[in-house]
Amino acid sequence: MARTVVESRTRTVTIGFDEPFCVIGERINPTGRKKLAAELEAGDFSTVEKDALEQVACGAMVLDINAGVVYNSNPDPNQTEPPLMRQVLRTVMALVDVPLCIDSSVPAALEAGLEEVEGRPLLNSVTGEEERLEAILPLVKKYDVPVVAISNDDTGISEDPDVRFAVAKKIVERAADHGIRPHDIVVDPLVMPVGAMASAGRQVFTLVRRLRDELGVNTTCGASNISFGLPNRHGINAAFLPMAIGAGMTSAIMNPVRLVEMEAIRAANLLMDHDPNGGRWIGFSRVAEAVNAGASFPDAARAAADAGAGRGGRRGRRRSA
Amino acid sequence: MARTVVESRTRTVTIGFDEPFCVIGERINPTGRKKLAAELEAGDFSTVEKDALEQVACGAMVLDINAGVVYNSNPDPNQTEPPLMRQVLRTVMALVDVPLCIDSSVPAALEAGLEEVEGRPLLNSVTGEEERLEAILPLVKKYDVPVVAISNDDTGISEDPDVRFAVAKKIVERAADHGIRPHDIVVDPLVMPVGAMASAGRQVFTLVRRLRDELGVNTTCGASNISFGLPNRHGINAAFLPMAIGAGMTSAIMNPVRLVEMEAIRAANLLMDHDPNGGRWIGFSRVAEAVNAGASFPDAARAAADAGAGRGGRRGRRRSA
Numbered sequence: 001m002a003r004t005v006v007e008s009r010t011r012t013v014t015i016g017f018d019e020p021f022c023v024i025g026e027r028i029n030p031t032g033r034k035k036l037a038a039e040l041e042a043g044d045f046s047t048v049e050k051d052a053l054e055q056v057a058c059g060a061m062v063l064d065i066n067a068g069v070v071y072n073s074n075p076d077p078n079q080t081e082p083p084l085m086r087q088v089l090r091t092v093m094a095l096v097d098v099p100l101c102i103d104s105s106v107p108a109a110l111e112a113g114l115e116e117v118e119g120r121p122l123l124n125s126v127t128g129e130e131e132r133l134e135a136i137l138p139l140v141k142k143y144d145v146p147v148v149a150i151s152n153d154d155t156g157i158s159e160d161p162d163v164r165f166a167v168a169k170k171i172v173e174r175a176a177d178h179g180i181r182p183h184d185i186v187v188d189p190l191v192m193p194v195g196a197m198a199s200a201g202r203q204v205f206t207l208v209r210r211l212r213d214e215l216g217v218n219t220t221c222g223a224s225n226i227s228f229g230l231p232n233r234h235g236i237n238a239a240f241l242p243m244a245i246g247a248g249m250t251s252a253i254m255n256p257v258r259l260v261e262m263e264a265i266r267a268a269n270l271l272m273d274h275d276p277n278g279g280r281w282i283g284f285s286r287v288a289e290a291v292n293a294g295a296s297f298p299d300a301a302r303a304a305a306d307a308g309a310g311r312g313g314r315r316g317r318r319r320s321a
Numbered sequence: 322m323a324r325t326v327v328e329s330r331t332r333t334v335t336i337g338f339d340e341p342f343c344v345i346g347e348r349i350n351p352t353g354r355k356k357l358a359a360e361l362e363a364g365d366f367s368t369v370e371k372d373a374l375e376q377v378a379c380g381a382m383v384l385d386i387n388a389g390v391v392y393n394s395n396p397d398p399n400q401t402e403p404p405l406m407r408q409v410l411r412t413v414m415a416l417v418d419v420p421l422c423i424d425s426s427v428p429a430a431l432e433a434g435l436e437e438v439e440g441r442p443l444l445n446s447v448t449g450e451e452e453r454l455e456a457i458l459p460l461v462k463k464y465d466v467p468v469v470a471i472s473n474d475d476t477g478i479s480e481d482p483d484v485r486f487a488v489a490k491k492i493v494e495r496a497a498d499h500g501i502r503p504h505d506i507v508v509d510p511l512v513m514p515v516g517a518m519a520s521a522g523r524q525v526f527t528l529v530r531r532l533r534d535e536l537g538v539n540t541t542c543g544a545s546n547i548s549f550g551l552p553n554r555h556g557i558n559a560a561f562l563p564m565a566i567g568a569g570m571t572s573a574i575m576n577p578v579r580l581v582e583m584e585a586i587r588a589a590n591l592l593m594d595h596d597p598n599g600g601r602w603i604g605f606s607r608v609a610e611a612v613n614a615g616a617s618f619p620d621a622a623r624a625a626a627d628a629g630a631g632r633g634g635r636r637g638r639r640r641s642a
Binding site: 194195198199200201202205226230231232235236238239240242243245246247263264266267268270271272273276277278281282284285286288289 | 515516519520521522523526547551552553556557559560561563564566567568584585587588589591592593594597598599602603605606607609610
């Protein structure tokens with residue numbers, strides 16, 4: 001049974017077949033967010049702070065941190081991204097205590113992140129591309145961290161799921177050559193939009209099952225890709241996530257500040273017997289009720305958490321009495 | 322590949338592994354509906370008519386018809402249920418043209434229904450109980466109809482999924498002795514409430530997969546049982562249905578006049594590649610939009626269907642011009 005352990009300074013999250021689905025918050029990423037990119041170049045971390053707090057309140061168990069801003073003042077990310085990655089990581093670690101996922105296409109930014117982060121972060125990512133394998137796997141080994149392995153290689157992204165499986169297998173084997181074990185590899189089998197490729201959903205479900213049964217690895221994906229280009233995307237995402245979980249998917253990189261998707265994941269955890277006595281579902285139902293009555297999801301989630309902490313506090317006082 | 326064919330006078334619905342999920346509308350059933358029971362005893366079929374029209378508008382592909390009223394004036398259902406079953410069936414057939422599912426615990430009511438219904442109805446149900454097997458399988462053979470097989474027997478409902486599988490297997494074998502083939506058996510593996518049995522979801526997913534792989538049969542269930550006793554039941558149902566579909570479940574007996582559950586099924590059809598070009602999803606998204614803007618689900622669904630028919634009509638006129 002693959003158990004991928006990620007840690008912050010004080011908290012441990014285990015990604016695994018017998019664990020609740022691991023929600024990795026995707027929002028701290030300037031890709032496609034021009035306003036955030038401009039803020040980061042200007043040294044303004046207020047959106048990062050808000051995104052960190054909201055995502056954790058809504059149920060993110062790990063936060064993905066991407067600092068991939070192309071500066072107007074300096075177009076070389078090898079120079080600008082490593083220090084920015086450090087700053088964003090420090091900002092987030094000062095606010096929340098969840099494990100982090102260091103996300104960059106720039107190896108120097110990944111290594112800067114590895115130096116900066118306390119605990120055992122997840123590294124995002126290695127691919128089957130030769131250059132990337134040779135750059136990233138030594139970092140994975142040196143810092144003893146788990147890594148996301150994306151199943152594309154030098155030929156690109158194959159539409160054939162057997163090829164994507166073969167790429168994942170190659171990465172697992174190459175990692176083994178570096179002394180990295182399968183439980184420290186979280187494979188992203190790549191989710192295509194079902195609007196562009198009708199078999200995209202079935203492909204992922206089959207791939208996830210094979211990756212689990214044949215390679216024994218945990219899996220992740222960019223969940224919202226599945227619904228790209230179609231109307232009512234939340235409705236598609238909210239069916240895709242439980243189906244992927246049923247097939248064996250153990251984590252996703254996604255926006256947790258979305259009630260519909262998080263409700264689907266909480267329900268799937270319950271149905272997979274990963275929610276003892278349904279306690280988390282019952283708690284979440286109160287949040288959903290508050291949102292349906294008009295509250296924002298982060299506010300409702302925070303209020304529920306505070307109420308829970310309050311009850312805990314009172315129990316503590318009773319015990320000490 | 323099991324293909325279970327059910328037919329009305331003019332329409333055919335195929336339940337199968339490569340077909341969209343078959344939604345069997347459950348509402349025409351007086352069990353637990355005192356008002357409907359009283360209406361039926363008084364010869365008032367207005368609720369039946371409303372339920373038939375609304376369920377079909379919302380996407381029911383088959384309607385389950387249960388006339389199990391215990392009359393205040395006559396407590397013997399062997400006398401009262403067969404004629405009532407005929408009346409309810411005639412009422413529904415006069416209004417809608419979907420295949421029907423004749424549902425009764427009274428064999429005489431099932432046979433009355435089989436005589437009454439045009440086309441090829443689904444019979445609901447046989448169990449593994451000896452008396453029931455001997456009463457129902459000859460009817461199934463005589464009228465050449467498919468049958469729902471519920472996996473309990475004379476010892477009751479087992480909590481052990483292996484026992485429930487064995488009961489289903491016994492029914493399939495016994496049916497074969499009567500010359501009934503597996504594709505005319507739709508197994509209900511029995512869904513327990515996940516609030517009472519934490520493994521209930523996983524049990525069903527595993528059972529459905531085994532029933533499909535080892536017995537080659539289609540499956541159905543009373544879907545809403547899964548969430549019995551828990552808050553925010555729609556949220557659980559809406560995750561359960563896609564997960565069951567992903568595991569291979571091919572139909573459910575359920576309330577189709579519920580947007581959340583029907584959205585989950587439409588999305589699962591899309592993700593299983595059972596919605597060519599996403600046309601049904603796109604059409605359903607317009608209905609969902611109208612409901613979110615305040616329309617009732619049946620009204621919004623009817624308006625969308627009429628608009629579609631109107632467009633068809635216009636295309637017809639263009640072709641004839």
